[in-house]
Amino acid sequence: MTLLDLTPRVAESDRLATLPVAIIGAGPIGLAAAANLLERGIEFTVLESGSEVAASVRAWGHTRLFSPWKHLVDPASRRLLEAHGWTLPSPERAPMGAELVEQYLVPLAALDEIASRVRLGVTVVGVTREGMDRTRTRGRATTPFVVRTRTADARIEEFTARAVIDASGTYLSPNSLSSTGLELLGLADIADAVTPALPDVLGGDRSRFAGRHTTVVGAGHSAANTLLALVELARQEPHTSVTWLIRNAQAVRVSSSADDELADRARLGSRVDQAVVDGRIHVLDGFEIIRARRAAGGRVALVGHRHGDVTTHATDVVVNATGFRPDLSMLREMRLDLDEIVEAPRRLAPLIDPNVHSCGTVEPHGFRELAHPEQGFFIVGMKSYGRAPTFLLATGYEQVRSVTAWLAGDMASASQVQLVLPATGVCSTDLDDGSGCCSSC
Template structure:
């Protein structure tokens, strides 16, 4: 029997810690394994960025119940935290409330069924799962009743190459290519972009954030040029939903990016799918597309083309994933970005997340595979349902207990007045104030 074994949660980010709080609330043993040295390690890496979601949408209700017992004071519900504030004012206290259930510096290298590789049928519903980890003390193996993988996608950004693989020369040019929104409030970072020609690749909220931040640099530092590379054939609805977006800060981000483009700070290149990156004699980079279009040399490249899940640790687990999105097959039709915006994704839970491997669940950003625009509230609903199922409360697991903000579209233009006293932001914006689209779309786990 495995009932006395803990549920192992991979990742101490917002969704992983929420899963742990729900397990504690259900009086189920839990161990959280975090590869980094603190709660919200990934969130801390974009600490300069603000979220589009207000605090009211970023705190899991059961996690708040656990925090209330510690004397925690909830931040002002209508304010928009930065990544640093989310990590320091919510995730760190929540991890502290969970105590020694959270283990740091533990990197998961594999998950399997005890004594069985993925080919063996016998015992898959009776033997425990085994979680192989690497720690400072060496290799270890933990037994688990269930595994909830909330490790996110932050460590696996998509490459610049337009075919999903690194462009020829991309890896060699890594020192001139950034795959995260740069912290342009940092004088040293800012100096690396000021007065230079910068190419930004991507059409999502992270790219909009970078465009807005770099446009501000261009205003202050003549000679700064911004090339915005879009794989799509036209700009279209890239600037977002504007006043149709019920996450106001996200709508405002698109409008600020639109204004920057209209002010002449940004030159847009559409239909550009990078095939080659070639260094010049003076250390600059020439980008070439698959149709032979070569851009003038650039000094720096910012690649914000999304993220993908790292599934290598699950190679001995039986997964049923959509062949396009790499998301759970039943979830994929609900989150397909060709059909849905974040506000039209139906709230979902254990029924859509269950895998052929018993008691193994992908949650949070990792459950979305390559799909963007993930909301924290969606992740909290996922783990509420999964934990209810593990507790044997099938009725609660099947219920939908979440109403998402409708966005009309996550793309499309419009006008938006920023929330009083706040500069619009989202999981993809620059510091003080920065916008980012983590309301959420990229860096959470």
């Protein structure tokens, strides 16, 4: 089977036709896949590792998205919800992440047609073909997938599926603080002083940052949101200070252009620019972290190269806003065709290259660009972008619409991909130091 053979094969076997499609992840894209499959009359099961749907979105629920409501709701999901009396919130307003969850994703997942097919607290640990590892070829396309899971109480279970849609995202797989991409040397010694991207600085995590020196590592929109929250905290709490550490020679990586149709994003960039000019954010640029250690008084020392010299930066708290990468460990037995640089499907990679494209300039794409040699297996959503931080929810919705049409054998619909995105500024111009747009766009 080659990548060029894209004729639908999932229904060739009577047994395959009786099996559900496995959807990994109950976030916005996974639930959109469920809604699209429901419209197509295709059975499915959604597997979510969190104890609630949209667990990753909930983690940054205090953050406002850039896109307004009109760009955040999947069309198939909207049709399904409106059939049950749901109304789209203010179309032109950009909601908080928590609003996206409570006003859209929770009602969608609560519909009987979907709720009965969602399993929570189930982590997918492996995907393979029944009775086959990745080296076996004969009959592969008509052999069911086997999805192995681990439940919250550590039970290992397996079930079969006709196809697999991996919408598990990347939020739980942050890039390393180290400039090499490998785990930071000394991380175990300072782990309690490192927080993931987009902490709730002014809310639940306030005590962690108040009166302390925080260093935010990363140059994308997640970093910018955290920097501005820390600036406000410093205004309210004495002895609170903020350093912005980036690997590049120039600090500004977020859009502040008046041409950006996502106005909230443009304002974000302008506010960060001003805070730097005003001295409320200290910029430490050109700093490539190589290791970390404990310093005097329990502080953290980040050791790195800067302008050719070995330099040490001392701080109290480190926020890792260096972006995200796909966790491919569960896919070792899948035949994948990934770009060697961004780890996205090879056909998709040039369309999303963050050195060329912003969130709004990515071309429409569907099942063809997402296909792998493993017939019937697709990675969608933020995870399909690999390490590229240019993802918009609207793009993911079109991805799953095309994929589910392909699964239904509707090649005409699957091939007709269309997407209208707002003109945007650059989400990130540096692959090593970006921050995922998915949490902000």
